[in-house]
Amino acid sequence: MKTLLFTCVLLPWLVAAFARKSDDHSQLIPGPLHDRELTGYFSDHLESSRDRRALPLADEPDATPKQEGTEATDLPTCLLCVCLTGSLPYRNIMTLRRIDLTRNMISEIEDGAFSKLIMLEQLSLAENRLVKLPMLPAKLTTFNANNNFLKTKGVKANVFKKMTNLVNLHLANNQLEAVPFIPDSVRILHLQNNNITDVNISTFCRSNDTYYLRPSLSEVRLDGNPVMLSKYPDSFTCMHVLPIGQYR
Template sequence: MSLQSQMLALVLVFVFMGSCPYMAAPPGEPDDEAFDLENYDLNNEMDWEKLDLFGNIYEYDDLDQEFEVGTVAPETPPPANEHTAEHYEAEGTLPTPPLAPVTLDFKGPDIFGPETGLGMPICLLCVCIGGSVYCDDIGLDQIPVLPKDTTHFYGRFNKIRHVKNTDFINLNKLQSIDLTGNQISGMDEDVFRSLLQLQELLLADNNLQVMPELPITMKHIDLRNNRLISHGVHSEGFKDMSQLEFLYMSNNNLDYIPTPLPLSLRVLHLQNNNIQSLHEDTFCNLHDRNFIRSNLEDIRLDGNPLNINLFAKAYVCLPRLPVGSQ
């Protein structure tokens, strides 16, 4: 190599090293081999086109591969005929999807029960739990139409004045009716006749003068605090009720005890009536001196114009004396 060529190479090296500190050897640690001018050849097989400013050599094929892997595909612009969220935000409105029409069907008897005269299903107006229907203190002025599977009906503290013979029709499972605290003054004669499963009838605190005919399946009858008169109670009306245990007729206008009474009776409350006398066969059997009415243990006759000491033969068959004035 000529002296001129060597000088040119040396100048290029110093210029290049001054602009690229990364290629300069650390201070105090010169690299004699790297800067051996005797071995430095500009004609070396170095591809100057692949040399970057820092002296690194890149293979463009590798760069292409790295670019392909790390590049995110450009977003596809939305079709011209479709609106984007930015469009709606700019307009100040957002699209609302159409709602399916919602309808409520309250006519299903298995869910809500039949409709009442007020235009409402009975099990929305009242409370239905199993076979029990609770319609207490909701201002009813008539018996509502009840589901056919009703077993217990509670219509207490309403404004019912009359009970019709169609009010409980086809209710073959009905066992209990509680109409306490209404204003009932009359009932159709055969209103309860078709209720062959009825066992409990509670009509306390009403204005009844006449007791309707009741089925023989009765176990519990409550007619307290009415205006019942003796002629309004059917003759022998309780005779065939072989399951009757509780009979409450206190605070009425009865003149005598409605006999004969079934042997199943356990409680008889007749206090605060107008009973003045007893018959020997009111509780006992005149034809059988050994007869004992063992079930009847609670008799209330107090509050009547009756001296029970005068009718000792009327209750010699009883396990316990009646409660009354002496």
């Protein structure tokens, strides 16, 4: 059967917790993504290179569901998945604001995986085995795909184009050969330790608009790439800061 439904081992428990905590769905938990925060959403769009069974981690708590009444604030991160062949009734799934799938062994995510998560603001896919990115929710403010195997051909040209709220974009430690399209809203851009060999005047600025400025872009990391940034001085004229990287 081609389409397999992947869901968290703890998802039934999480769904019940969501139902009891429905008032909290409209609020984004402040602060960065953490390993033990709610990941929440797995569907038939995730494929893992790990055996299709749940394997316990030594530092993870017992996955046995707790007794009713357990506080949702005590939820551990659901890092591993189990393959199911049916569908589950997702309640309030569209109100999720943050998903953390860090440090799994996910090798593929279908384009429709996040299509219903219209309120999603923070998404971490860091430290997986992805070679390409799926289509992403337009309201993301933070996206982290550090430490994967992403190449330029696996990142669609328009994947970030409609993300007018995106502030933090982390694509470090991949295999990108070029800088993808970066929305004007981005403040922090991490592209260190890729295979980027050149930049041009359209990478960050606009070749047809010499008056264009990017005041929001306050940090760009290109260190650890083979590109010699001193060869492209005209490529940074619209920026208030120079990218961090190799100049000589």
